[in-house]
Structures are given as structure tokens and as C-alpha cells.
Amino acid sequence: MTEQPTIGVNEKKRDFLKLVLGGSLLAWIGAILYPVLAYLKPPAQAEAEVTSVNAGKLSDIPKDSGTIIKFGSRPVILLRTPKDELKAFSAACTHLECTVQYRKDMGLIWCACHNGKYDFNGRNVSGPPPRPLEEYKVNVQGGEVYISRKS
Amino acid sequence: MSPRAVLCIVGVAVLLVDQPRIFAGDQCVTCHEAMEDAPSKLFSHDVHAAKGLSCADCHGGNPKADDPDVAMNKKAGFIGVPKGDDISRMCAGCHGDPEAMRRYGSVLPTNQWEKLQSSVHGALSTNGKEHIVQCITCHNAHGVLHVKDPASPVYPLNVVRTCTKCHANAAYMRSYNPSIAVDQLDKYRTSLHGIRNAKGDPHTAQCASCHGSHDIRAANDLKSQVYPTNVPSTCARCHSDSTLMARYGIPADQFAKYSRSVHGIALLQKNDAGAPACNSCHGNHGAAPPGVESVSKVCGTCHALNADLFSSSPHKKAFDDRKLPECETCHGNHEIAAASETLLGVSAGSVCGRCHHGDENAAGYKAAKEMRQLADSLSDAEAKARMLIDEAEQKGMEVSEAKFKLRDVHQARLQSRTAVHAFDEARFDEVARKGLVVAEMVGGEGQAAIDEYYFRRVGLGVATIIITILATSLYLFIRRIEKKQA
């Protein structure tokens, strides 16, 4: 007679514990699965942005043109000169760090901010820039263009 | 009158007139004057003669002997006509000796020969045997006059002629430096210095005032008085002298103002040789750099983009009509401060409001106000974006790509500052808005990174709570099982 209530209480305890155990187990599984599934879902930007050691195919770069390429956190301008030479320089203007561009009509590298001009050797030839542009090494391997720092 | 009486009178007259020489008993002078040669004629006015010096003091020999072989004898120390560097060495024999100079009561410096040797004129002449210039080149040999003597070749008004003897001779200069200019005199004569000098003002600048005298160095020599970083202090020697400048009614504060300006700081403190010194705007020997209407239009030679935009803007005609100098009106001339947003707009401290009051020139007033607002919001947006990125970085989040994009915002700010000079709201808007868009995007990425940082910690907290509940219930479960087994 006196045992029954305790058995009843124990049973209730058992069920409650099993409930908590089961529930927290499910929650735990969810806490594991959620990050894993979210991880597997491809992010909006499909791939890491190339820090431009590889600047693409040589055949994709027209003669007498210049493109800006990201090199880590620095901008680099890759030129293919009219004489079909490949040159790469830091695209940060040495005056106030604006990003320079290649001007086909002027036949040189130009900075839009204060009219700074650089020649095909990166030398500052006109305007406010006090120093030449840092030169980068360009290699072509297997039709692909690689830009690296000059050591 | 008897011949003897005449001789006596002549003798006394000669005595009275030619006192020093006769009393000196100087036979050199006597002979050479009788020969009527140029040196002796010139020497009569020479400042050395006035001090009691004579031929033998420089040439050596025995001045008391009237026999040329005795007088001009090597054994008596006669050196003949010195050639090349021997000339200057002879001068320096006294002029480089402080004792000797003191004996004659002179306060002249005694390092001229030293200075000359290390100057550009001390280089080897094309004949390879001597310096290009000797003392006598500028000072003459036998008619040396004090620099304050108007007849001296180194008197301020005569310096120009002395220097241009060589420096305006293209054929001669070519043998030393084919690329050196030989038209300095022509240019100089168009300048105020040159005009005044021609009119007879000995206080105005001439060659030696800027280039020095004995220690003239090439313009690209760091020690030269006309080396770019030294030019301002060279000009300031006169132009900061208020008493001197008062004579011409010119202020004397330009150097002080310039030193505080962005150009002055760049040149004098940061040693940026690309920054303008006085001569960059005012010209070297001429009044203004070539191809420029006046000093007020000079800025465009470096600040080409701004000048172009200005010239095609409505301000060009407006300024010309009112005879206002272009850049100077808003930016000043000597005390040009680094550009900032405060210059633009209609509030206190801004220049637009000076002409564009509320009701007058209303279109301009509105444009100025709006451009300023846009510039301010761009500046704020950049600051905010940068702050967010920095905070995210501090928290250890990866934001290198967003940081890279900040460059575009910085660039937009710089470009908008140039674009202002078109005084066209639409154009300014175009440039500034590009920056605003990127700034917002970057700020968003920064904020997202910061949010992610907190999300991770909150997520960890939630996961820990779940695990704790699970672990505790599991533990209790184990205990229960084991109690049952016991």
C-alpha cells in the first residue's frame, strides 16, 4: 500500500528523465546537423577570389590593354603593351593611392584623380606622383599568366 | 720762368699729386707708368694701392731696384705673370690669411678661395690645367675695387654684366654643359628684379643674391642655395626682411605663410622635391613660368585636371569679368592649406559663401550647399565603413576583401574633390555617389562580420546549454541504471 505512491512517483520521474534525455538528444543532434548542413550549402560566392597569382589565359588579354587584378589586398595593373610585352605594376598611385588605369589613347598609365602619368616602365613621368610604380614579375606558363612579387 | 723753376714746380706738383708712389719709392710703378701699360693705369684706382700695396706685394721682386734684371729677378721673389690657379693662390696668400687681413684693417672673410674650390666654378677648366674661374675673372686683376664702389664689376648693378660675360655665351657654355640655359639675362630683364636692377636699384636681387658669390653650386647640388628645398629660405633672405620690403610696398610674410602651407610642408619637411618652391610659380630668372598668363594661372601646370575643369566651368568667365585670380581666390597663394571639405559650401569657413549669398547668385548657393552635403556624407560614410571594418578585424573576423573595396571609396573621395572644380552638381553627384554605394556595401559587410562574431558566441551558448542538459540527463540516466543493477 505504502509502496504504490513511491512507485508512481518513480515512474513519473523515469518518464520525465527519459523525456528530457530524448528531447535534449534530439536538440543536440539538431545542433550538430544544422551547422554541418549549412556548411555543405555552397556560399553565394562560389570560389575564393583568386589573389591573382594566375591572371588568366594569355589569349584572353588583348594587345595594347591593361587590366586591374587583385593581388591579396593590393591592386595590380597588368599591361600587354603594343610591342606585345607583358608588364605588371602596383596599381596604387604613389601620390594618394588612387587606382590607376591604362589609357590606350594616351599610350600610358594614367591616374584619374590628379592626372598622374606613368610610362610602360612604371616611371612617373608627369603630374604629382613622386615615385614610380612598384613592378611585379609576370610569367607565362602553359598559356596562363602568373603575376608574382619581385623578390 | 727759368727751366729749373719749371722743373721745380713740376717736381713739387708731381710730389703733391703722386705722393704715395714717390714716397714709396716704387720703381715698378714708375717704369710701368712711363710705359703707359694697362695694369699700371688700372692699378692707380685699385683698392690695394689705397692700402699701400704695390706690384711687388703680389708679383714679388725688388720694388726699389730700377734695373729690370734686378727688380724682376726670381731670386728677389719675382713670380712674373702668374698663370691659372697660381693667380688665385697668390690672392689667397693674403686674402686667406686672417693675420694679414687684420694688419690692413680689413673685415673681409678669408675663406673665399676655399669656397671657390668646392664650388661649381672650382671644377676643372676644359684645358685641364686650372679651375674654370679665378679670382680675377670676376674681380679683375689690377683695378680691383671695393664691392660698394659703383665701378666695381661686383657692384650689385654690375654683377649681371660680369656673370653674363660667360653665362650668356652659348658657345663657351656648351663646352661645359650643353644643356645649361644661356638666356637668363633676357628672362631676368623681364622680371621685376631685372627691371629695377636696370633702373639702378642696388638693393634688388641680382645673380649673386640668389646664387651666392664664391660658393656657387649647381642647382641639383644639395648644398646649393638654389636647390629646391633651399630656394624658399634664399628668397626669404630679402623677402622676409620687413624694412627692406617696406621700401617697395611688398609684404614680408610670404615665407612664413608658405612654410605653413601644404606645399611648404611637403617641400621643407617631407623633402618632396615635386612640391613647388618660390621659383616654381614665380619663375627662376623670368617673372613667371613660360606659357602662363600670370602667377594666378600657374597652378594648372601641376594641377592640370583641376585647371581644365575650372576653365570649362561657369566660374572662368565670372572670375575673368571680375578680374579675380583663378585658383588663388579660393585657395590662397602662399598659405595654401591642405584641401578639406570645409572649403566647399556656404557655412562659416567655406569660400563659396563669399560670393554666393542666399538670394544673390542663388543657383550657385544651392549647388555649393548640396555638394558640401554630399561631400560630408561621403566622408562620414567612409569613416563609418572603416570603423566597422576595423572593429570586425579587431574581433578577429576575416574582412580582407571588404577592406580592399574601401580603396574605391577613398578614390571616390579624392576624385570628387577634383570634380568640384567643374562647379557642376550633376557631375559631382556622379562621382560621389559611386563612393557612397561602395561605402554602404563595405559598411554592410563590416557590420555582417561583427554580427557573425556575436552570433558565434550566442550559438555556442545555446549549444552548451543543450549539451549540458543532455549530459546531465544522461548522467542521471546512468545513475538510475546502475542503481537498478545494484
Add this chain to the structure above:
Amino acid sequence: MKRTLKRLYDWLNERMQLDDVIEFMGKKYVPVHRHSVWYYFGGVSLFLFIIQVVTGILLLMYYKGSEEFAFESIQFIMSKVRFGWLIRSIHSWTANLFILTAMIHMFSVFFEKAYRKPREITWLTGMLMFFLMLGFGFSGYLLPWNELAYFATKVGTEIAGVVPVIGRPIMVFLRGGEQVTGATLSRFFGFHVAVFPGIFTVLLGIHLLLVQRQGMSEPLTPPGEPEKELKTMPFFPNFLLRDLLLWLIVLNLLAILAVFFPWELGKKADAFAAAPAGIRPEWYFLFMFQTLKLIPARLWIVDGEVLGIGLFGLAGLLWLIVPFWDRKSARGERSRFVTYIGVFIVLYIIILTIIGWAS
């Protein structure tokens, strides 16, 4: 629910005699005594290995194993992939904890002499797995292709090259060339995700099978004392649940480490840059590295480094075959001598690791 499970069980049982397996497993008991807490370290090591496999496979989804992209791909995982930071930091932290728990497991087995007959093969497979773990650590360390890893690999393979006769061919084999280049990265990647896991799994299978067959080793009774009947607990469900509880806590610990002490990435490797100051290997190699530093450059006719490597090789070999030369343990007796050796080695490793860390 229960009925479906029963139906599934019956279906499998018909084909695989699961009943026998269940009966066998139900009879497994784990002795309970003063040192039974050490029993858990084997299980924790297993758990950490499973974590490495899972996080490793996840990382494989985004990692690019070439000189050009390795660094950037990890940057990508850390910043652009959702929870990429979590997976990567857990993988890096677990690698270190895995080696630590494995070492604790190894030393606890050593001091308990659990390697004695009949468990010699268990010890051998365990030791081989441990060496593979060091290989995992060394090869995995290079994969981010950052400055530290580049130079650590350079130095490490350089040391391997010092071994007489076979050293240089081994070094060239490891490096995929004379220098550390992208070729080295490719090789290490292959080792790390294919070769080592394959071999490790085989060894682990043997190891676990033997543990299941032979049960847990009981501690040696001190001489002169009667054999005691030890208390036991059933493996299922008691020990297993306790194991799972511990694993849960370890998992939480890993999550905390990943959030508050995220694993660094550093700078991308640059062959032309100077080695950064204070370069040193990971802590589990530190004691060997420090020992080599302490040995003088030349000892009689022998080159210092060769001597060092030789000593370590010899020590490792002796450690590996301890079940065969610890005769006393084979007889079921405690060997004081072997215990002292163990103590010396533990102290040596700890002290030299600390010295290496501090310098």
C-alpha cells in the same frame, strides 16, 4: 517504432547471426578499480579520430590542394562558408587534442604494462597508429600553405635528409623534389587524406577487434598480494554511456575552443621571404627539436644531427618492441625498471617541451 526496429533486426539476424554478436557483447565487462579512469582515454582518442574524419571530409568540400589556392581556399572557408570557421578550428584543435589523448592513452597502457601477453599486437598496432598520427600532424600542418607551415616543413624534411645513406632519397621523396614546393603540398595532401587514413583504419580495425576479443586488461597485482576479484561493470550499457557522456563534454570543449581560440591562418607562404623569427614545430615535435638543438654539432666523428636522429630512432624502436623485452611483464610481474624508464621518458618529454616552448 519498436516493431519496425524488431522487424529490421530479425531480417539482418537471419542473414548475419546478429544474435551471437549481441550475446558476446552482452557478456563484456569492464573492471572497476583505482586506475580504471585511464580506460576512457582510448575511447576519447577514438572519438577525436571520428571528429577528424568527419571535419576532414567537410573541409575537403572546399579545400584546394595547390600552391596557388590552398591558402586562399582556407581563407574562403574561414570567412565565406557558413560555419566554415567552426569546422576548420575544430579540425585543427582536435588534431592537437587527439595526439595529446593518444599519448596519455599510450603512457597509461605503458605504466599498467597492459602491453604484456596476450596484448602485444594491440600495443604494436597502437604504436604504429601513433607514428601515423605524427605523420598526420606533420602533413596536415603544411596544407594551409602559410609561412609557419612552409618553414616548419622545410626544417622538418631537412632533418629527415640528414640520415646517412637513405636520408636524401627519403627527403626528395617527401618533398616531391629538392625543395619544398607545390609538389610537396600535393604529396602531403595525398598522404594526409588517402594514404594515412587508409592504413590507419586498417590498424584501428585490428586494434579495436583485439580489444573487443580480449577485453580490458587488468592491473598487475603487486607481488605478494593475493589475486583480487575485481569489481566489474557491463560494457553495455554502463561503460558505453559513460564513454558517451565524456565524449559529449569533450565535444563541448572543442566548440568552446573553436569560438574563443580560433585557429590562426597567418600569412601566405613566400619562398623568397626570410623565415619569420622564432620558427618552431608544433608542440608534439618540440621535445625532439629541442633535443637536436642541445646536441653539439659534432661528437667525435659523428654529426650531431645524425646522432640525434639515430638516438630517437633507436628509442622509438625499443619503445615499440617493449612487450618483447620486458620479460617480467610477460610473466605477469611488475618491472620497476620499466616503470622508471617510463617515468624518465615522460619527464624528459614534458621538460624539453617546456624548454622548447619558452625559448
